[in-house]
Amino acid sequence: MKTSSTHKTRRLLTLSALSLATGLSLLAGAPAQAQGNKPIRLVVPYAPGGPLDIVARALAERVKDKLGVVIIENKAGAGGNIGADLVAKAAPDGQTLVMGAVATHAINPWLFSKIPYDPIRDFTPITLxxxxxxxxVMNTETAQRLKIESVADLVAYAKKNPGKLNYGSGGNGSAGHLAGEMFKAQAGVFMTHIPYSGGNPAQLALVSGQVDLNFDNLASASANIKSGKLKALAVTTAKRSPAQPETPAIAESPAALGLSKFDINTWFGIFGPAKLAPETVKTLNAAFVEALNSPEMKSRMAALMAEPAPSTPEQFGAFVKSELAKYEGVVKRSGAKLD
Structure with a gap:
């Protein structure tokens, strides 16, 4: 009896040890909040209410069953640099993440003389x-007066009338400004850039005819396109947008125009601090990718004219590096600097 009891005790102890080891192994790869019941902080480096903030909040709701509570923390300032830096310097435990964007990780490193983080070395990509x-878009009356119906017409007019066309943007170094600079460089034309203090003033200037054309956010411009106040010549992505499939891409223009590789868009994705454990990255990626593929998120994105783009961490990391390299030349050609 004593021997049997000893064997049973040893067996129970062995099973308990195995269970504990398995549990510890699983926890090692899970975000820290799952271990300590602390919420994950998803930092949005911009003010509340914009498309990036809206998507972040929708994602937080979708991933709570897999990751637990995710709190959105808006840390605006310095073009997104303040929020990004907060996460760059956070502990690599999966508890603090950032919704980074083309500005924070591809444009600002060239636009600002100094930023407090390295967009590659200081972050772990999770998913686009x-x-x-x-x-x-052109002011419709201007387009009719100048007989511009397409990108080819625009380039032809600009080449015959250098400097007569102007375009507005939300400011020096903004996405609209840099898209215009890329267009000028690839098409070999000159147009005067007129910066405004934000996207809305730039759009009002276009609608009122103070400027001839803008490279605007599709979601922002869509109402004026539908009303006929603005004429959409082309989207700036490599392919047509599902949100407005009737509008061609700039890259579809005749090859002779030199715009076949034109591809510029606003993107955002999730990063953690550098040195996140591979299992933590895997857990976070799986949860966010599943959420992005859900019908509900696709519907929310469509309302914002955003295209879901879930990826592997490796794909996202390679993409960020390519975007950083692309914008170096664009920003330098533009001459834009912010400090």
Missing amino acids: VARVPNVL
């Missing part, structure tokens, strides 16, 4: 979240 197309 979405792309938001921009659209080349």
